[in-house]
Amino acid sequence: MYISTDSVYDASQATLAEDPYKGFQEAGIPEPMGFIEKEKLTPEQLKKLKKQDSYGFKKLLAETLIIKTHPRVLSLRLADVLGPFDETFRLWRLVLWAMHSTEVYPLQLDERAMTHKLSFTAS
Numbered sequence: 001m002y003i004s005t006d007s008v009y010d011a012s013q014a015t016l017a018e019d020p021y022k023g024f025q026e027a028g029i030p031e032p033m034g035f036i037e038k039e040k041l042t043p044e045q046l047k048k049l050k051k052q053d054s055y056g057f058k059k060l061l062a063e064t065l066i067i068k069t070h071p072r073v074l075s076l077r078l079a080d081v082l083g084p085f086d087e088t089f090r091l092w093r094l095v096l097w098a099m100h101s102t103e104v105y106p107l108q109l110d111e112r113a114m115t116h117k118l119s120f121t122a123s
Contacts, residue, residue, distance in 0.1 A: 002075045004063050007056030008034045010088060011049045013041065034077065036060050053088050 009015075014033040038046065038061070050057045063075050098107065 002063060002066050002073060004075045004077045005056060005059050006034075006077045006079055007053050007088070008060040008063065008077060009056070010053040011056035011060050012036055013049070015049070015052060016041075016045055034060070036064055038064070056088075 012034050013036045036049070036057075041049075066073050067075070098105075
């Protein structure tokens with residue numbers, strides 16, 4: 001079993017397409033989008049993927065190596081954990097989305113939520 005991350009999608013080969021997420025905004029990202037075939041990519045393409053999300057790129061390379069060398073493996077791609085080393089600005093995209101989506105998806109906070117530290121993950 002390999003503990004991976006959903007950051008692999010931001011660093012996957014599919015993101016090299018003109019509009020990789022076209023049609024998936026509502027339905028989510030399909031699993032086949034999270035892959036990389038290093039031998040089919042140019043050095044420039046690899047550099048671009050690494051720059052998009054270096055953490056996700058490294059995790060995806062590890063995932064790919066493990067899958068190639070071990071035929072029976074389960075890779076768990078966990079949801080985002082937001083923190084100080086996030087270089088993708090996911091937290092701020094999430095905050096902006098929440099700010100502009102409250103009419104459609106109202107945020108309901110009780111008194112306890114106003115006084116306790118909260119931890120979030122997107123799934």
